[in-house]
Amino acid sequence: MAEAMPLLELAGVHTHIGRYHILHGVDLAVPEGRVSVLLGRNGAGKTTSLRTIIGLWRASHGAIRFAGAEITGHATPDIARLGIAYVPENMGVFTTLTVAENFRLADWRGDPQPARLDAVMAAFPVLAQKWQARAGTLSGGQKQMLAIGRAIATEHRLLIIDEPSKGLAPVMVAQLTEALASLKRARTTILLVEQNFAMAQALGDHVAVMEDGRIVYRGEMAALAADIALQTRLLGLSLASHQ
Amino acid sequence: MTPISRQSRDPLPYLVLPALMALALAAMKFSAWLTLTVAGLAVGCMLFLAAIGLTLIFGLMDVLNFAHGGFVTLGAFIAVAVLTALPIAGGGVAAALGVVALALAAAAAAGGGLGLVFERLLIRRVAGAPLRQILVTVGGGIILQQVMIVLFGAEPLALPRPEALRGGFIIAGAALERYRLMVCLLGLLVYAATHLALNRTRLGLLIRASVENREMVEALGFRAERLFRLVFAAGTALAALGGVVWALYAGMVTADLGADIIILIFIVVIIGGLGSVSGCFLAALLLGLANNYVGFLAPKLALGTDIALMLAVLLWRPRGLLPMDGA
Incomplete structure (x- = not known):
């Protein structure tokens, strides 16, 4: 039986930043209703891939398709309006x-729905307590909750998150993992870049590993998690050593 | 970059204005002080109206528009055109205010419209290149000035104020001009409207967010490009508004008007803190008052007041009186 068409698909995508050639023909498929994790060492091209998808960098070659429509070269707001939420590595919170x-700007069409906001506040109660606080005064973990909360305060077809656990205390990572796991249970389509292998393993259905601007491995997360030799070869570390 | 959004919460700069007024009051009679203060506040409001567009454009777009003076001149010529086309000799205050309002509206529309064209033709091509921005906006300013000479001539044009806005009245021995009071009111209105628009509306929220992180605003689905165009047009419309007020005050317009006051405008924006609306208002009032007080108390020092004030403020606050958080 033919596989269902992926919600997001990158085919032979190249990206240049100035005179640097960062992505060398990335092929990636993100199936609907699943969590896809992009792994790789620092500088492998993970963040550039995400920024290229959302249009912050322009692909110099190749095609990016979302829900069957070509979005290569489209302006960032037009891509976002198709239903793609992006949480960057620096969180993108307006400090x-x-x-x-920050929540008033969650939806370009207007203020977000109260019911939706209530659900976010239930997931991240600390945000309700800090409702009138300037975002710049929040801790790193609270900022990450705000960034993810803002992304899910309105309905999106795809959630792209870049290293949500970066720089956070373990207790905060656990809380974020649980919040993302509940999104996974609700069959939200997520493309996640993550260096924390325990978090990646807990959330990921599919995995792709990047090296030098290319995808060098793709498969089921369970298969990678079970293959210590493969982990060591691809990532230089085993998932087991990070649990 | 420095948001238009959040001011520094330091109260000290706000005390400079009352301190200056109190010092001046101690040095002269009350009637002279009141006359000079109202006149100084009026000049300050005119400066604010001419300068606010420059600081708004810088605050949001990171563009120092050296052609700003050209838009001030445009507003002044529009005032001449409207008041010449609609003479209201002998009309009442309402008729005079009506014609001035019409001139303000026409100038704002012309300034905003030309601003859109200017942004499209020049500014957009040099986004993110400060040196080229300076060259292009200086060049654009020269072109604007020359076009206005072609359209309106090189000779000074007289702009008599409507009769109902001439003269004034005496209160507590102080002479208060009607026009100056009207300018103070207009300055306050524009300040309040800008402040409210930036801090109490969704559009203002979006502008403040764009100043901090344009990429994220776009990733949330908002078209920051259009927002920037809107702010640029608003900035040039406000410059033209300032030109109308300035022209009616001077009673005469030449194509050099903008070039003549652009240095003052820059001093206001720098003293206030680049990108700061409240700072711009405070600095403009401070400059207007200081000029009047010094001109009265020590006329020989009057010429150097603007530079001395800027020097003093920058030595005290290198980022201006009310710099933005995160600058």
Whole structure:
């Protein structure tokens, strides 16, 4: 039986940043309703891949398709309006605005639905307590909750998250993992870049590993998690050593 | 970059204005002080109206528009055109205010419209290249000035104020001009409207967010490009508004008007803190008052007041009176 068409598909994508050739023909498929994890060492091209998908970098060659439509070269707002939420590595929180004001900008069509906001506050109660606080005064973990909370405060077809656990305390990582796991249970389509292998393993259905701007491995997360030799070869570390 | 959004919460800069006024009051009679203060506040409001567009454009777009003076001149010529086309000799205050309002609206529309063209033709091509921005905006300013000479001539054009806005009245021995009071009111209105728009509306929220992180605003689905165009047009519209007020005050317009006051405008924006609306308002009032007080108390020092004030403020606060958080 033929596989269902992926929600997001990258075919032979190359990206240049200035005179640097960063992505060398990335092929990636993100199936709907699943969590796809992009792994790789620092500088492998993971963040550039995400930024190219959302249009912050322009692909110099290749094609990016979302829900069957070509989005290569489209402007970032047009791509976002198709239903793609992006949480960047630096979280993209507006630090000079309050938490409430950050949420007012969650939806380009207008203020987010109250019911949706209630659900976010239930997942991240600390945000309700800090509602009128300036986002710049939040801790790293709270900022990450705000960034993810803002992304899910409105309905999206795909959630792209870049290293949500970066720089966070273990207790905060556990809390975030649980929040993302509940999104996974709700069959939210997620493309996750993550260096924390325990978190990646807990959340990922599919995995792709990048090296030097190319995808060098793709498969089921369970298969990678079970193959210590493969982990060591691809990532230089085993998942087991990080649990 | 420095958001238009959050001001520094330091209260000290706000005390400079009352301190200056109190010092001046101690050095002169009350009636002279009141006359000079109202006149100084009016000049300050005119400076604010001419300068606010420059600081708004810088705050959001990181563009220092050296052609800003050209838009001030455009507003002044629009005032001449409207007031010449609609003479209201002998009309009442309402008629005079109506014609001035019409001139303000026409100038804002012309300034905003030309601003859009200017942004499209010049600014957009040099985004993110400060040196080229300076060259292009200086060049654009020269072109604007020359076009206005072609359209309106090189000779000064007289712009008599409507009769109802001439003269004034005496309160507590102080002479208060009607026009100056009107300018103070207009300056306050524009300041309040800008402040409210930036801090109490969704559009203002979006502008503040864009200043901090344009990429993220776009990733949330907002078209920051259009927002920037809107702010640029608003900035040039406000410059033209300042030109109308300035022209009616001077009673005469030449194509050099903008070039003549652009240095003052830059001093206001620098003293206030680049990108800061409240700082711009405070600095403009401070400059207007200081000029009047010094001109009265020590006329020989009057010429150097602007530079001395800027020097003093920058030595005290290198980023200006009310710099933005995160700058």
